[in-house]
Amino acid sequence: MGAPGVEAAERTEPGGNGYVGQSLKRKEDPRLITGRATYVEDIVLPGMLYAAIVRSPEAHARIVSIDTAAAREHPGVEAVFTGEDLADMEAPCPMVWVPPGVEVLVPDHWPLARDKVGYVGQAVAVVLGPDRYGVVDAAEQVLVEYDPLPVVVDPEQALEAGAPLVHEEYGTNQVFEWSLAGGDVEGAFRDADVVVEKRIVNHRTAGAAIEPRGVLAEWREGKLTLWSSTQIPHICRVILSIQLGISEEKIRVVAPEVGGGFGSKLQVYGEEVLACWCARRVGKPIKWTATRTEDMLTTHHGRDQIDYVRIGAKRDGTVTGIHARIIQDCGAYHLIEGPVIPTFSACVISGCYDFPAVQTDIVGVFTNKFTTDAIRGAGRPEATHFIELTMDALADELGMDRLELRRRNFIKEFPNERPHGFIYDSGNYDGTLDRCLEKLDLDAFRREQEELRGRGVYRGVGFSTYVEICGLGPSRALGPNGWGMQGGYFESAQVRVHPTGSVTVYTGTSPHGQGHETGFAQIVADRLGVTPDVVEVIHGDTNTGPFGKNTYGSRSLAVGGEAIARAAERVQDKAKRIVAHKLEAAAEDIEVADGRFQVSGSPGKGMTLAEVAGEAYIPQDLPEGMEAGLDELCFFDPPNFVWPFGAHACVTEVDPETGRVDIVRYVAVDDCGPAINPMLIDGQIHGGIVHAVGQALYEQVVYDAEGQLVTGTFVDYALPSAADLPTFETARTETPTSSNTLGVKGVGEAATIACSPAVVSSVLDALRPLGVTELDMPLTPLRVWEAIQAAQGRGSGPRSSEQGAALDEHGTGSAGSGPAAPSEGGGL
Amino acid sequence: MILAGADLVRRNADPSESDVREALAGNLCRCTGYQNIVKAVLAAAAEMRAAPPRDAREEVTA
Numbered sequence: 075m076g077a078p079g080v081e082a083a084e085r086t087e088p089g090g091n092g093y094v095g096q097s098l099k100r101k102e103d104p105r106l107i108t109g110r111a112t113y114v115e116d117i118v119l120p121g122m123l124y125a126a127i128v129r130s131p132e133a134h135a136r137i138v139s140i141d142t143a144a145a146r147e148h149p150g151v152e153a154v155f156t157g158e159d160l161a162d163m164e165a166p167c168p169m170v171w172v173p174p175g176v177e178v179l180v181p182d183h184w185p186l187a188r189d190k191v192g193y194v195g196q197a198v199a200v201v202l203g204p205d206r207y208g209v210v211d212a213a214e215q216v217l218v219e220y221d222p223l224p225v226v227v228d229p230e231q232a233l234e235a236g237a238p239l240v241h242e243e244y245g246t247n248q249v250f251e252w253s254l255a256g257g258d259v260e261g262a263f264r265d266a267d268v269v270v271e272k273r274i275v276n277h278r279t280a281g282a283a284i285e286p287r288g289v290l291a292e293w294r295e296g297k298l299t300l301w302s303s304t305q306i307p308h309i310c311r312v313i314l315s316i317q318l319g320i321s322e323e324k325i326r327v328v329a330p331e332v333g334g335g336f337g338s339k340l341q342v343y344g345e346e347v348l349a350c351w352c353a354r355r356v357g358k359p360i361k362w363t364a365t366r367t368e369d370m371l372t373t374h375h376g377r378d379q380i381d382y383v384r385i386g387a388k389r390d391g392t393v394t395g396i397h398a399r400i401i402q403d404c405g406a407y408h409l410i411e412g413p414v415i416p417t418f419s420a421c422v423i424s425g426c427y428d429f430p431a432v433q434t435d436i437v438g439v440f441t442n443k444f445t446t447d448a449i450r451g452a453g454r455p456e457a458t459h460f461i462e463l464t465m466d467a468l469a470d471e472l473g474m475d476r477l478e479l480r481r482r483n484f485i486k487e488f489p490n491e492r493p494h495g496f497i498y499d500s501g502n503y504d505g506t507l508d509r510c511l512e513k514l515d516l517d518a519f520r521r522e523q524e525e526l527r528g529r530g531v532y533r534g535v536g537f538s539t540y541v542e543i544c545g546l547g548p549s550r551a552l553g554p555n556g557w558g559m560q561g562g563y564f565e566s567a568q569v570r571v572h573p574t575g576s577v578t579v580y581t582g583t584s585p586h587g588q589g590h591e592t593g594f595a596q597i598v599a600d601r602l603g604v605t606p607d608v609v610e611v612i613h614g615d616t617n618t619g620p621f622g623k624n625t626y627g628s629r630s631l632a633v634g635g636e637a638i639a640r641a642a643e644r645v646q647d648k649a650k651r652i653v654a655h656k657l658e659a660a661a662e663d664i665e666v667a668d669g670r671f672q673v674s675g676s677p678g679k680g681m682t683l684a685e686v687a688g689e690a691y692i693p694q695d696l697p698e699g700m701e702a703g704l705d706e707l708c709f710f711d712p713p714n715f716v717w718p719f720g721a722h723a724c725v726t727e728v729d730p731e732t733g734r735v736d737i738v739r740y741v742a743v744d745d746c747g748p749a750i751n752p753m754l755i756d757g758q759i760h761g762g763i764v765h766a767v768g769q770a771l772y773e774q775v776v777y778d779a780e781g782q783l784v785t786g787t788f789v790d791y792a793l794p795s796a797a798d799l800p801t802f803e804t805a806r807t808e809t810p811t812s813s814n815t816l817g818v819k820g821v822g823e824a825a826t827i828a829c830s831p832a833v834v835s836s837v838l839d840a841l842r843p844l845g846v847t848e849l850d851m852p853l854t855p856l857r858v859w860e861a862i863q864a865a866q867g868r869g870s871g872p873r874s875s876e877q878g879a880a881l882d883e884h885g886t887g888s889a890g891s892g893p894a895a896p897s898e899g900g901g902l
Numbered sequence: 903m904i905l906a907g908a909d910l911v912r913r914n915a916d917p918s919e920s921d922v923r924e925a926l927a928g929n930l931c932r933c934t935g936y937q938n939i940v941k942a943v944l945a946a947a948a949e950m951r952a953a954p955p956r957d958a959r960e961e962v963t964a
Contacts, residue, residue, distance in 0.1 A: 796922070
């Protein structure tokens with residue numbers, strides 16, 4: 075699926091001023107730090123109404139009746155709508171994964187529920203009025219009568235015969251089943267000397283962007299404008315057009331400043347469509363902003379896989395095969411691409427290792443919970459987690475050093491076609507691990523660890539060597555005839571030089587904090603001989619620039635940045651021809667250097683970009699046949715994905731009396747190809763680590779057995795704070811990809827994909843003397859303490875209800891003897 | 903986060919990294935991992951020790 079046969083891109087030397095590679099300060103930061111950025115919530119339109127949404131308190135129920143009379147009479151309320159009113163909507167919320175030959179069940183999912191609800195928080199009615207608090211009061215007066223139905227929240231229970239059915243019409247809760255395999259998997263396990271097996275729960279998490287979702291829709295002069303806190307304005311426009319039956323050119327979608335996404339805004343939500351529908355219906359602008367609890371309830375969740383993993387190996391440590399069975403909790407309904415997420419686990423099932431045979435079997439399951447979809451890493455963190463922890467278990471089984479086992483099996487030849495058809499572009503897995511160990515000094519740590527254990531202090535180190543697939547992606551691999559995504563995955567760019575020589579770049583990517591305006595300006599500045607401060611990068615508005623595919627899947631630089639580089643090089647080519655013509659030189663002798671287009675070997679002879687632009691826009695003396703203007707477009711569809719990689723090491727200290735885990739050190743060495751702006755890379759790595767540390771130690775979306783969300787605030791859903799973290803030690807190696815001329819790979823998800831197994835492995839290493847060998851995330855003090863008690867043969871009694879009974883998938887506590895007092899240090 | 907940092911530096915002109923981390927713990931950030939925010943507060947504290955602003959409040963709101 076790596077689109078074999080497509081020629082690799084050739085690297086070019088753009089010349090220029092050398093801004094690429096520098097840690098320039100972000101152009102975005104002054105407006106962000108001083109609070110002057112414009113988010114959806116900052117935009118106020120005359121006559122605007124606020125929307126409050128009535129949401130289901132039931133996880134599964136038939137709607138018997140909805141009485142809106144009292145709400146309508148509430149002072150100031152202008153309208154109340156229910157699912158019945160939306161009968162003119164042309165299509166439900168779409169799900170765009172249609173894999174050839176695989177049946178995927180896709181229940182109709184409307185912006186307001188029709189007849190029944192399938193999860194707590196499902197929108198049932200909307201109340202509109204000019205006072206944002208008044209509409210909330212009025213919404214409480216909408217009386218909905220529910221007839222409750224049986225609820226199922228555990229995906230494995232949902233697959234059992236006789237389980238309550240989330241959608242009765244299907245007669246099953248299984249959404250789909252499909253496999254991705256390559257090599258002789260059966261033979262691999264038959265011929266293995268050792269097979270290790272694990273069941274790993276990768277629990278449900280939230281994107282938890284600090285800016286909750288928000289929309290503002292305006293219908294004016296027969297045209298629709300939607301401002302939305304989204305990662306995908308262009309895709310949103312297409313979907314609005316389909317759902318609302320409005321011709322695409324009459325719709326404008328704007329993603330203004332977006333305060334974080336992490337995949338959770340790689341979505342077209344019912345509220346976006348609903349606000350547009352309401353704006354057209356009532357003829358007034360409609361604003362809706364999620365409360366934190368609404369955001370936790372109805373902004374898609376991520377992960378929520380149960381992974382059954384097997385790795386086979388020879389006695390000398392050579393791996394023979396890997397097999398994973400993934401059970402993906404899809405929730406009650408799909409949004410844009412939820413069911414495809416575990417496919418990304420399947421893509422990287424081989425990890426960094428030369429498995430001759432691989433197989434991933436995926437089962438999607440309906441439960442009475444909210445939708446899961448892409449959250450930072452999307453399938454790849456889950457795979458890295460189960461591959462790395464199972465490799466650790468294999469090392470233990472073989473009595474081998476964990477790193478020696480990894481090195482023995484590292485893929486060393488590139489490009490490398492994996493058994494399931496993916497082609498790794500480039501890599502140097504020993505290189506990142508070497509660098510990581512240099513920084514860590516493992517020998518010194520082992521001595522310290524031993525000495526501390528003597529004093530009852532339990533420290534451990536864990537490693538994760540990972541590879542990820544990103545830079546989505548080659549349309550031929552991902553599109554309708556490949557994986558079955560109903561779209562293309564190119565990216566667009568337009569580079570426009572203005573008559574006075576400054577530059578505007580339009581990108582189809584849609585950043586939400588990453589720093590594209592800075593990094594992209596560096597790429598263009600080098601190619602056009604100007605400084606980045608005269609290069610303005612415009613994004614996130616469907617009325618400016620060409621159709622784009624937006625930001626997710628660590629694609630913005632590897633696909634969007636490449637499109638920009640190519641468009642800038644087209645401008646450069648034209649500028650060179652103009653300069654050659656004016657200075658009576660050959661175009662191939664013109665180079666971009668020292669801020670000018672000059673004749674090679676004659677430093678005094680040249681023109682600035684402003685002078686070239688003057689010629690282009692006052693076209694009195696252009697080369698024969700050349701059009702006026704200096705403005706070029708590029709659509710770049712990559713020949714392959716990109717495959718960043720790296721090695722992370724985590725040192726933790728565990729308090730055996732309380733089970734509390736502290737991260738003492740964290741070393742991250744990542745390779746995402748040549749750096750455009752090293753500071754932006756470091757920022758992505760820092761944030762990416764913390765996102766995964768959150769999952770490993772603190773964060774969990776918890777539903778109780780009745781399907782009630784019990785983590786609806788940041789008090790219950792614990793994001794890591796500054797005080798929970800050390801300063802990370804980062805380093806990079808640079809191995810270029812052949813998938814684009816910049817040589818760059820993505821980095822937005824890398825650290826989140828890498829980190830969680832390093833944390834868990836380090837805790838297991840710390841607790842090795844106490845006999846703890848298994849731990850599922852999040853490693854809360856209670857869970858760690860219980861694991862210690864169980865390993866020490868001290869029953870911890872019935873497990874606490876921290877997870878809710880239905881989600882208690884661990885069962886590590888031995889029954890009967892009741893809680894035991896924690897031992898006094900030395901006895902452990 | 904800026905206000906929490908400014909408040910810390912006003913109370914403690916020479917904070918340690920852990921002082922800064924504790925002072926910022928009441929504000930959540932999902933993007934940065936806090937690393938460079940912590941560094942920025944430490945850098946600002948060092949700069950302010952070297953050349954104390956006439957009015958710290960002005961510095962913050964300017």
